[in-house]
Amino acid sequence: MNLVSVRLITDDVKRLVAFYERALRTPASWSTDDFAEIRTPTGTLAIGSTRTVGLFGPGAARPADNHTAIIEFLVADVDAEYARLSPGSPMSSPCQQPCPGATGPCWCATPTVLCSTSSHP
Template sequence: MNLSSIRIITADIKRLVQFYEIATGMPFTWYTDDFAEMRTSSGALAIGSTRTLAFFGGDDVASAASNRSVIIEFLVDDMDNEYQRLSNITGIDIIQEPTTMPWGNRSILFRDPDGNLVNFFTPVSQEAQKRFQEK
């Protein structure tokens, strides 16, 4: 089994796609007005409008902008460079400045316009680097 994607449901898909394109520097592919995704070598970040909930059983299945438990994480080449780039973008809500975590990743944490937490990280300890080289 392989993880294929993480999907965010939002009431403002254009705003959220634009945010992630700016934050990651990567383009999204629009499949419909209600669904777009960004593919990476390890999976995809998909964004769907609240209108897509009808296909999954109705509006009660998910609530846009109400996540309080998931962090969307991106492995980046140089987290400190990414931090400098992000800190120059208006509207980026940095929650945690560059920090080296006990498990060996250097990371920053910020929120997207819907309040979802996003982590950009780079493995810096030998153990963390080894963990990501094995993948």
Template sequence: MNFASVRIITADIKPLVRFYERVTGLPVTQYTEDFAELHTPSGTLAIGSTRTLQLFGGANVAKPAANHSAIIEFRVDDVDAAYRKLVDILGEMVIQKPTTMPWGNRSLLFRDPDGNLVNFFTPVTSEAFKKFDG
């Protein structure tokens, strides 16, 4: 089994597509007006509109802009450089400026336009590098 993706359900797909393209610098492929994907070498962030919920059994299957338990994480080459580049874009959406965590990653925590937590991180200890690079 391989982990494939995480999907965000949103009431308005366009702002999230623009946001993730801006902060990651990667293109988002929008297949329909209700579904898009941001592909990275290690996984995919899918973005679906609330209209797609009908395909999964109804509108009450998921609720947009209500995530309080998951953090979407991206490994970046230099989290401090990413912060300097994005600080004006993120503004008050920054939750935590780059900080070194006890597990060896340096992390920048912010929210996307729907309020989902996003973590950009860079391993900074030899143990953290081993974890990600084998």
């Protein structure tokens, strides 16, 4: 079995795609106005409109109401990435926390976590 993608459901596909394109520095591939994928060497992030939820059954997902997923990224400089991504992003205010596999500080900004690969202050 192969993991194909992780899909996020949103009422504002363009806004969420724009954020993750900026975060991953990778352009999305759009299938329709309701669905896009951002493919990276380590996985694919799929972003779908609430109009696509019916394909999976009524109530299969609710936008902005998922309290079971956390998306983590390893970065060289947490503070610089947070400053780059925070304007106009869906990220909340950061809180510092330990991050598995990270060698430096970690900022959690729900639903995205930035974990440092270096031990900068």
